[in-house]
Amino acid sequence: QSALTQPRSVSGSPGQSVTISCTGTSSDVGGYNYVSWYQQHPGKAPKMIYAVTERPSGVPDRFSGSKSGNTASLTISGLQAEDEADYYCCSYAGSYSWVFGGGTRLTVL
Amino acid sequence: EVQLVESGGNLEQPGGSLRLSCVVSGFTFITYSMNWVRQAPGKGLEWVSFINGRGNTMYYADSVKGRFTISRDNAKNSLYLQMNSLRGEDTAVYYCVRDYQWLLSDWGQGTLVTVSS
Numbered sequence: 376q377s378a379l380t381q382p383r384s385v386s387g388s389p390g391q392s393v394t395i396s397c398t399g400t401s402s403d404v405g406g407y408n409y410v411s412w413y414q415q416h417p418g419k420a421p422k423m424i425y426a427v428t429e430r431p432s433g434v435p436d437r438f439s440g441s442k443s444g445n446t447a448s449l450t451i452s453g454l455q456a457e458d459e460a461d462y463y464c465c466s467y468a469g470s471y472s473w474v475f476g477g478g479t480r481l482t483v484l
Numbered sequence: 485e486v487q488l489v490e491s492g493g494n495l496e497q498p499g500g501s502l503r504l505s506c507v508v509s510g511f512t513f514i515t516y517s518m519n520w521v522r523q524a525p526g527k528g529l530e531w532v533s534f535i536n537g538r539g540n541t542m543y544y545a546d547s548v549k550g551r552f553t554i555s556r557d558n559a560k561n562s563l564y565l566q567m568n569s570l571r572g573e574d575t576a577v578y579y580c581v582r583d584y585q586w587l588l589s590d591w592g593q594g595t596l597v598t599v600s601s
Contacts, residue, residue, distance in 0.1 A: 378528065407586070409585075409586040409587060411587045411588065411589075413529075419593075420579060420591045420592065420593050420594055421529065421579070421591055422591070423587070423588070423589055423590075423591075426587045426589070427587070431589070463528065463529055465529070465588060467586045467587075470543065471534045471541070471543040472531060472534070472543060472545070473519070473521075473531040473588060474531065475528055475529040475530065475531065476528070477528045478528045478529070
């Protein structure tokens with residue numbers, strides 16, 4: 376499968392909101408309700424911060440997600456310095472396979 | 485607390501083999517499917533392989549099919565990835581990842597595989 380499409384970079388000032396989009400096809404994002412988002416700080420493992428319609432325990436409610444058709448979105452409100460990281464979307468793609476987005480670098484100005 | 489600890493990454497020559505291991509704790513291993521996901525240096529994430537809880541269903545990305553074999557030993561709470569016919573493009577950090585309801589929910593810290601002569 377082809378990678379999901381994410382913007383290469385987004386930026387925002389502390390306190391602002393940013394939204395990261397993730398566009399796939401009817402074979403992945405649009406075909407299954409199994410989209411998840413990951414935050415990765417440099418040198419660290421990815422951490423799931425949003426999945427389907429829920430945040431894992433311990434993830435601030437500043438992180439929220441949505442999906443419409445073949446596009447999923449992650450919104451981070453009230454930006455904080457520690458939110459600066461790479462963000463990846465991921466979708467189940469059927470036949471026990473998964474596909475990731477190319478990643479988005481978030482810069483907090 | 486869920487923990488996944490990978491090991492076995494190393495420098496290997498093209499055409500060589502490596503076996504990665506992942507020891508897990510904090511959950512009932514046999515009840516979860518597991519995956520390997522990799523990340524080449526400076527690049528994004530790529531799903532590599534899936535295995536179900538009993539270890540009798542396995543799937544692979546096209547990029548590794550026929551060269552990599554995923555397996556597990558539920559008695560040892562361990563997941564493995566046998567990597568044969570290694571290529572330069574297999575150079576990456578390999579993550580052991582727990583699958584919870586079709587979501588790649590919990591990740592190990594990764595182990596680095598470098599394929600170079």
